Amino acid sequence: MMLRKVLFGVVALAIAAGVLAQTPPPKPASPPGTAATQVGGKFVAGARGPSYQGGKWIEITYGRPIKRQRSDLFGSGADYGKTVSDGSPVWRAGANQTTRLKTEVPLVFYGKTLPAGEYSVFVELKQDAWTLIFSNWPAQAKYDPNNKTELWGSFGYTPDKDALRAPMKIVTLPFSMDQFTIAFIDVTIDGGKLAVMWDTTMAVAPFKVGS
Numbered sequence: 001m002m003l004r005k006v007l008f009g010v011v012a013l014a015i016a017a018g019v020l021a022q023t024p025p026p027k028p029a030s031p032p033g034t035a036a037t038q039v040g041g042k043f044v045a046g047a048r049g050p051s052y053q054g055g056k057w058i059e060i061t062y063g064r065p066i067k068r069q070r071s072d073l074f075g076s077g078a079d080y081g082k083t084v085s086d087g088s089p090v091w092r093a094g095a096n097q098t099t100r101l102k103t104e105v106p107l108v109f110y111g112k113t114l115p116a117g118e119y120s121v122f123v124e125l126k127q128d129a130w131t132l133i134f135s136n137w138p139a140q141a142k143y144d145p146n147n148k149t150e151l152w153g154s155f156g157y158t159p160d161k162d163a164l165r166a167p168m169k170i171v172t173l174p175f176s177m178d179q180f181t182i183a184f185i186d187v188t189i190d191g192g193k194l195a196v197m198w199d200t201t202m203a204v205a206p207f208k209v210g211s
Helices: 002-022
Strands: 032-039 042-044 051-053 056-063 100-103 107-109 112-114 117-126 129-135 162-185 191-209
Touching: 032 162, 032 191, 056 162, 112 162, 117 162, 129 191
Parallel strands: none
Antiparallel strands: 032 056, 042 051, 056 100, 100 117, 107 112, 107 191, 117 129, 129 162, 162 191
16 A cells, blocks of 8 residues: 555656757746847858858847836936836847947948947937947856846946947837837948837837948
């Protein structure tokens, strides 16, 4: 009788373990995302067809929050931007870890050059006046409230490490972008635009590829 109970317990544990193994892990509330483009190269003919050679990468990594039926994400008046900024002086332009830009080429915004390198990315939110910020603040890999030399999101941001600030043109979209999105748009051989989109708001900063 005792042996039967032991065997039954072992079988029950095995079944439970199997069920747990088949249960997928929960999805993050704000999945990570990437925006990337490649500039400065050219297509070269080859035996297997043309291939793009000599290009340089521009890449942004960021968290992608979802609207989840919320209304008026950015607010208005004196409270404009406070919800998404969550008490920080600027918005992390995403969620979770600090948004990061890696560029292998200099980028020129309104005549000001951002040297090739890696930067944290923030947006200063004012109604009808967004400002794109590239900062030399390093980013935390994991949240540590005691770490005062690196940032998590935009908490602890100060402007003394700003590398470049650029105004953004605000556009009202004809649809609602459910998941926050950063994208490179209208890219040419000379440059393009960095676009930030969420709900019916798109903010755009044009850039040129420097030398």
